[in-house]
Amino acid sequence: MNSSTHNKTAHIVVLGGGPAGGATALGLKTLGYDVTVIAEPRPFKAVEGVSERVVEGLRNAGFKQALANLPQPSPRLASWNGATNSANTEMLINRNELDQGIGRDLQAAGVHLVHSRVGKVSETDEGFSVELKGSDVAQLNADFLVEARGRSAPAAGLERLRGSETVSLLQYWQGEPCQPQSAAESFEDGWAWMAAWSDGTRYLQLTFDVASADLPDKAQLIDHCNAILRNLPSAQSFIANAEPTGVIHARTSTPILCREAVGDNWIRVGDAAMAVDPLSGNGIFQALSSALQAPAVINTLLQHPDKRSLAKQFYQQRVDHLFHRFARIGRDFYASEERWWDNPFWATRRNWPDNQPLHQETDPDSLQVVCMPVVSNGLIEEHEVVTTNDQPLGIWHLNGIPMAPVVRALQNRDERVSPQTCLQTGLGMSPEIAEGMTRWLYQNHWLKAVS
Incomplete structure (x- = not known):
């Protein structure tokens, strides 16, 4: 039955108004739910470098x-393992402005937006009670709760997998107006990310290993960080004719995976479910x-209690898969820095989370329906999908064509019949579609190349 025919009286409260909380709220509103988002402004100005892929993801989220x-x-300069590359670019966005824009999108879609700090969250017989601080409303009740407060979300006693404990120290500098630019550079005890805005604001962040960094106490921390920056070649254009302003902000940047990211009446999204390096x-x-x-997971949990286990299995599998994929990306990048092989910062990170390759070449014999x-x-x-050694979560459709019948037909074909003919005669594909599908199957190693 189409989900639009179900009763959507449940009130859903989303804790957090960033990209993850906002995207979840917009998706739920499209499905017909009453959604309230509780959003708190960021405590300090933050800048992030994003790629066109991130922008496209935000656009697709609505x-x-x-x-x-x-x-x-x-321009983005990268200095790593003694080599410098300036070919890449990124967009330097003000996260405060992005979050404000997300708020306007939510209100335009009819989502209730409450600007407040979240206090105590209590489970009740009906769902959840959420205390609000700094708002005209003192309390909200929710039938379903979405935790989207990022890394700062309470652990709530849930089991979590943690990578190497990592801290990032951020300080703002102020200099002369300049062209926006950013840079990343590795050094013996960690790595730096630096950004400059056109108004002269510099954003300088150093990332260290918590266990081995031997950082000084708070009074000497600024001098310690500034001494490192003055020795980094990439940092010179950022600190030239500039001065540090304000205190250092310490932020945890440890990779964290929530082993239980969804329950019958709650779910964790974004960094609250898994936060990568x-x-x-x-x-x-x-x-x-x-x-x-x-x-879709929330919709299933609310409308089809008989499918709760299936919905939770789906979501946890994907959270786990995404986390390990991004963790391996970080691992391989850390391993590419070979100058300080024995330094604890690099030694622990180039071997975590495992030694599994980021990508495997698809083995045609691994295909299963x-x-x-x-x-x-x-x-x-639940539907039939095709899994491979490199796609353990399976592929359901390709350009609207279910892949299970395709693989089953090819696995049962007479070897004297070509794959294209098999798809035409067995599945009724047109010659053009069968030809394109056959080409894709060979290119992606779902069919063994003819020797």
């Missing part, structure tokens, strides 16, 4: 006003990856 004033891509540069993208799946949960019409349903 954000419009949040993307209205994006800057042009600016910032080195991967995929923070907003991975946050959206879980958030875009969440509305199995039943797995998928998103279908705003719900989680």
Whole structure:
């Protein structure tokens, strides 16, 4: 049954108004739910470098006003393992402005937006009670709760997998107006990310290993960080004719995976479900990856209690898969820095989370047709998919064509019949579609190349 025919009286409260919380709220509103988002302004100004892929993800999530004033891509310098590359670019966005734009998108879609700090969250017989601080409303009740407060979300006693404990120290500098630019550089005890805005604001962040960094106490921390920056070649253009302003902000950047990211009446999305090492540069993208799946999961949990186990299996599998994928990206990048092989910062990170390759070449003999949960019409349903050694979660469709019948037909064909002919005669594909499908199957190693 199509999800639109179900009763949507449940009130859903989303804690957090960033990309993950906003995308989840927009998706739920599209499905017909009453949604309230509780958003608190960031405590300090933050800048992030994002790629065009991140922008496309935000656009696909339904954000419009949040993307209205994006800057042009600016140069990004990368100095790693003694080599310097200036070929890449990124957009330097003000996260406070992005979050404000997300808020406007939510209100335009009819989502209730409450600007407040979240206090105590209590489970009740009916759902949840959420205390609000700094708002005209003292308390909200929710039938379903979405935790989207990022890394700062309470652990709530849930089991979590943690990578190497990592801290990032951020300080603002102020200099002369300049062209926007950013840079990343590795050093013996960690790595630096630096950004400059056109108004002269510099954003300088150093990332260290908590266990081995031997950082000084708070009084000497600024001098310690500044001494490192003055020895980094990439930092010179950022600190020239500039001075540090304000205190240092310490932020945890430890990779964290929540082993239980969904329950019968709650779900964790974005960094609250899994937070990756910032080195991967995929923070907003991975946050959206879980958030875009969440509305269908929530819809199933509320409308089809008999499919709760299926919905929770679907979501946890994808959160786990995404986390390990991004963790391996970071691992391989850390391993590419070979100058300080024995330094604890680099030694621990180049071997975590495992030694599995990021990508495997697909083995045609690994193809299997199995039943797995998928998103279908705003719900989680079980369908036949094709799994491979490199795609363990399976592929359901390709350009609208179910892949299970394709693989089954090819596996049962007479070897004297060509794959294209098999698809035409066995599945009724047109010659053009069968030819294109056959080409894709060979290119992606689903068919063994003819020797």
